[in-house]
Amino acid sequence: xxxxxxxxxxxxxxxxxxxxxxxxxxxxxxxxxxxxxxxxxxxxxxxxxxxxxxxxxxxxxxxxxxxxxxxxxxxxxxxxxxxxxxxxxxxxxxxxxxxxxxxxxxxxxxxxxxxxxxxxxxxxxxxxxxxxxxxxxxxxxxxxxxxxxxxxxxxxxxxxxxxxxxxxxxxxxxxxxxxxxxxxxxxxxxxxxxxxxxxxxxxxxxxxxxxxxxxxxxxxxxxxxxxxxxxxxxxxxxxxxxxxxxxxxxxxxxxxxxxxxxxxxxxxxxxxxxxx
Numbered sequence: 001x002x003x004x005x006x007x008x009x010x011x012x013x014x015x016x017x018x019x020x021x022x023x024x025x026x027x028x029x030x031x032x033x034x035x036x037x038x039x040x041x042x043x044x045x046x047x048x049x050x051x052x053x054x055x056x057x058x059x060x061x062x063x064x065x066x067x068x069x070x071x072x073x074x075x076x077x078x079x080x081x082x083x084x085x086x087x088x089x090x091x092x093x094x095x096x097x098x099x100x101x102x103x104x105x106x107x108x109x110x111x112x113x114x115x116x117x118x119x120x121x122x123x124x125x126x127x128x129x130x131x132x133x134x135x136x137x138x139x140x141x142x143x144x145x146x147x148x149x150x151x152x153x154x155x156x157x158x159x160x161x162x163x164x165x166x167x168x169x170x171x172x173x174x175x176x177x178x179x180x181x182x183x184x185x186x187x188x189x190x191x192x193x194x195x196x197x198x199x200x201x202x203x204x205x206x207x208x209x210x211x212x213x214x215x216x217x218x219x220x221x222x223x224x225x226x227x228x229x230x231x232x233x234x235x236x237x238x239x240x241x242x243x244x245x246x247x248x249x250x251x252x253x254x255x256x257x258x259x260x261x262x263x264x265x266x267x268x269x270x271x272x273x274x275x276x
Contacts, residue, residue: 002175003122004039007105007168011119012043016102017050021118023090025111028057030066036107037067037082041074049102053082056093060084090116114140120163122172127156130190137162144169148176148236149188151197158190166232173238177202189236198236206245209237213245217255217272225266246270 004020011018022028022036033055040053055063064084071082085093090112094100104118110125114136121142125133130147137145142162146169150157161172176187179200186197192208193215199205212235213227222230224246231242247264249255258269 004036006171006175007120008040008043011103012046012051013048014102017052018102019052019054019097019099019104021054021104021106023056023112024109025088026109027059028055028063030063033063033067034070037070040080041076044077044080047077047079051080052097052099054093054097055084056088056090058086058088060086116140119165120168123160125158125160127158130158130160133158133160144233146172146236147190149190151186151188152184169232177204187236191235204237206241209235209241209245210249214254217270221269221271223266224264224268224270227270
């Protein structure tokens with residue numbers, strides 16, 4: 001799990017311990033749970049406090065046995081505690097595990113309450129629901145969000161991300177575009193007015209971001225800094241992608257800048273070309 005690789009190093013030294021939660025009202029995929037245990041076990045020698053892994057879902061008896069096997073195989077340290085809990089009362093499980101106060105990484109689906117005292121939430125939900133899911137994350141205090149729809153020609157799935165940390169959001173975006181391309185799977189930006197599909201690539205096709213920036217500028221001029229933040233928090237793209245798109249739009253004459261000369265710094269105001 002790439003998210004674990006970026007979250008764990010900065011959070012495993014917390015004085016009150018750190019918690020990983022994987023919760024679902026529909027059940028937990030055993031391969032995903034095993035992947036999480038193995039990913040965290042790689043950081044076993046860096047633990048300075050308690051690390052608690054919680055798997056909460058109905059019908060987890062078989063998962064309990066599998067997790068115990070993996071722990072014996074990996075010889076996980078005593079500071080790394082794993083609980084597999086049947087049911088769906090996530091708040092009660094977190095309280096019982098003493099997770100309050102420390103950093104929390106939550107992997108959930110649309111059936112789970114979003115109001116978690118978490119620094120990072122990764123969720124899955126049906127495609128086409130990003131507006132509602134994003135609103136829930138923001139109501140829970142996770143103001144920085146990103147959503148992407150995974151489309152393979154048959155199935156469509158929304159993956160959403162919420163955090164209070166711009167650094168965490170940047171890391172998620174970098175991971176998103178660095179994933180190995182899965183056969184037939186493409187991305188769709190839920191905010192793209194045309195809903196075009198994109199291949200997974202370190203250099204994503206900028207078409208959707210171009211459309212989204214032009215649409216945002218219809219509300220008035222924005223600084224380069226504002227457009228970069230817009231790309232980070234309102235699109236599937238990274239802040240650096242916005243800089244490239246703005247440069248291309250200027251060269252194409254689709255937008256203007258003020259001041260007209262000099263470096264394209266963060267305080268430069270970008271506006272639609274008259275009549276655009």
